[in-house]
Amino acid sequence: MTLTTKSKPEISQQTLNQYELVVGIEVHAQVLTRSKMFCRCATDYAGAPPNTRVCPVCLGMPGSLPVINRAAVEATMKSGLALNCTIAETAIFARKNYNYPDLPKGYQITQYEYPSCEHGYLDIDLEDGSTRRIRIRRTHLEEDTGRTVHVGQYTLVDLNRAGVPLMEIVTEADIHSPEEAYAYLTRLRTILRYLGVNSGDMEKGAMRCEPNISVRTLEQKARGEYGTKVEVKNLNSFRSVRMAIAYEMERQIALIESGGKVEQVNMGWDEQRQCTVLQRSKESAHDYRYFPEPDLPPLQVSRAWVEEIRAQLPELPIAKRDRYEQTWGLRRAEADILTSEKLVIDYFETAVAAYGTNDGKPQRLANWLTGEFFRLLYTDGDGQDLRQIADAKVRPTQLAALLQLVDDKVINPNTGKKVLEIMYATGDDPQQIVAREGLAMVSDTLVIDDAIAAIFAANAPDLARYRAGEEKLFGFFMGQVMKATKGKADPNAAKQRLQELLKG
């Protein structure tokens, strides 16, 4: 159903510099409710047989009436507040009319002239350390459509998804690079997931992004003009959004440079070939004939209701990150990673509560968590998905206990890593593992002295060379001591005893 566009030629940096990229992004995010937007069908359609989460309302049967799901409205208000939006005192649902089998009613219930949330913004951090503000035009509530499968001369329709609540979050055309788009989307997803209003799963279609992409010359910019925009669909990861924007920017600039004109069309992203392709669409322009939904009374949102929702907002990821830096002395790098995922934040905070906030403990914990622990998580799990921390056998309090054992010099840091691996595999307490495996650090100087005596006996020539002035052999002896004690020797004690005994 697609036509390929001409491959893009190479464009010089000098030419690129004469253009500005202008992007606005629409995000559709399924709201995590148990029942659908306007009926009581369950939303757990993933993996369910087709048309088993349907009822007269979402099948568009005559005489059925929609009723608004309060949880979906409140989730939208919550999202709007987190995105610094104004929450409208009156929100009105409207009918967007079009005929397509994925919507049996012949219209989608959405919000049009009176959306729930408007005029917000999201601040994003770029890699060079600068911050940019992306304005949010609106956030409104609507219903998802059904799923269609095209098989030969037929289209198969499954309406399990039809009527699932869907938030549409629309930015102003404030995005000027693929990196900004990526930064905006990752931050938005973190916030939505943190609020518990969306799963953030792009592969499962729970979050979908449609960038509107155009370019303009600097002269056009000076005159306040915009280029013709192209909408790109079928993007199933933030990475592909970034690549599609970069691709479209170069395609459009090359087209203009060669004397052509950008057409207002819908493109799709071809993941295999890494390019945008034209999507054939019907000639007739969309004409949705919006009008207020006569079956749904307006939402009157009192300021008391808004304040009630605001009071439920958790501390947002950026505020958390700043607090970790300022009050716990965490470095930005670790603070960023830890606050990128709600489950990790919960894990980290529980562990800090058990471990303590004095003497740089939070940073030490952050190092272990983002280092050894995440390495185990990634190796063991399915890709670099931090949500897998929910399945980890190691409880946050156990991780705190492990670090305390290292602090108390019961075990040395290297042994700590070994213990963590065993904890990760078994879920056992670190104290138990240390006792069972005999890993406690040996600081008993008699034991260390015995080991050193044996080493001296076995390496008499080296001992002689050392004593003749070859001091670099110290490392060799130190290694032998650690080996003889199976890594359990307290490094400081061993070093001190070795220095003394080497003197002879």
Add this chain to the structure above:
Amino acid sequence: MHLTPEEVRHVAELAKLHLTDEEVAQYAGQLSAILDYAESLQAVDTSNVPPTPYILRLTNVMREDQPEPSLANEIALANAPDSVDGFFRVRAVFEE
């Protein structure tokens, strides 16, 4: 107020209706007459009336987020002209 044949054809296309030229001419006349009649409402002075998207004195009619059992698949498909493997089946929506 007179609807042009083009406007009638456009509305017919949005409604997925296939009209003959005779029907277009006939409906242009009939629909224009209906619109003319409705247009008499324009005579009312509404300058002091706020936009009224909903006529009843109702707001915030909502329900709690509590799922209930859906229809069985056989019942959901019972009125469908065509179905297969639990799906509704319609003619291909893409024209080849």
